[in-house]
Structures are given as structure tokens and as C-alpha cells.
Amino acid sequence: MAFTIAVDGPAASGKGTISKALARQLGYAHLDTGLLYRAVGRQVLDGADPLAAAQALTAEALDDPSLRTPEVAQAASKVAVLGDVRAALVDFQRAFARRDGGAVLDGRDIGTVICPEAEAKLYVIASAEVRAERRFKELTGKGIETTLETVLADVRARDERDMGRAEAPLKPAEDAVHIDTTAMDIDAAIAAALDAVRSRQEART
Secondary structure (H helix, E strand, C coil), rough: CCCCCEEEECCCHHHHHHHHHHHHHHHHEEEEEHHHHHHHHHHCCCCHHHHHHHCCCCHHHHHCHHHCCCCCCCCCCCCCCCCHHHHHHHHHHHHHHHHCCCCEEECHHHHHCCCCCCEEEEEECCHHHHHHHHHHHHHHHCCCCCCHHEEEEHHHHHHHHHHCCCCCCCCCCCCCCCEEECCCCHHHHHHCCCCCHHHHHHCCC
């Protein structure tokens, strides 16, 4: 039986960690849809046309370790405002979402555009300052040299682009459950997400 969980939110809010935990505990498949845009952004940095890169995207391209770098993250945010690129990636995401056995998708527009009929929708948020601190620790832990001030500026710039774009702006679905992770540890955030999903599962039976 198909059961789709849509998890949206800004960068470093915790949505990826929560989504992976939900998929693991429920036995569902997981897709970080941001990787699709990062993969396109990576190819654009290498000189490819954005639309051509999106149309030719393969699952193998999502395994590139360079997709997690700040440079690629910024490129992904820029190509994500392009309507033709977003349209080219919609079918990939929707097919994944309706697979048998359940699916968890996290991104920016899953509950509003990609899967508006998702059985469960979560919107994960946190303050920009806390998100920047998380991303800073993640990047420096990987040996990437940066400053907290630079990361905070990047987080705010991505928020402005993601929330202000004409095509599928980042915003919560009207029926999404909001989870603010600013003052939560990861275990509490995952528990809150599981409670929200299970209440939707129970309502469906």
C-alpha cells in the first residue's frame, strides 16, 4: 500500500535527519529531493545547461560526494528557481512517492506541489542562527574551511531565494504539522515526527 510522507523545511532545519529516521523506523523508502537539484547544480557548475542536466538526470548521479559542498548547495538553490528544471524533475519525484511500501520525501515543495495529496505532511523549521550553527559544524567536521558568519549569510540567502521564488516557493502546506527544532534535540524531533505520522496512519485505517 502506498503511503507518502512529505517533509518540507528550510536548509539545516533537521528535515533530512528526521526523514531518514522516519524511513528507517517505518520501513519506508527515502528520497532527499534536494539531491536532485544539487546534482543538476553540480553539472551546471561543470558547464552543462540546467534543463538538459535535469532531463538527463540518473539515480547514480545522486551518489556523488561533492553534492554536499557549499558551492553545490548554492548552485542547487539557483537552478531550483527555474520552472523548466523543476518541471523536468516532478515525474521522478511523484513516481518515487507512490511506490508500494511507503515513501518519505524531504525537500522544499513536497507537500505543496509534488505530493499535495500526501497522507502525512510535516514542516520542519528552526531559527536561522541555530541552522547556521548546525551547518557550520557539519562543514568543518568534513574539513571544509569556512566561518559561522559566512554560513549564516548563506543560510539567509538560501531562505530568501527559496521562499521568494515564483515557482513552488518554500512554504508549509495548509495541513502540515509544524515541528520547530530550534530548542529540540534530534531524538525529541524524531519522536514528534513519528507521533504526527502515526496519528495520520491511524486516521486512515
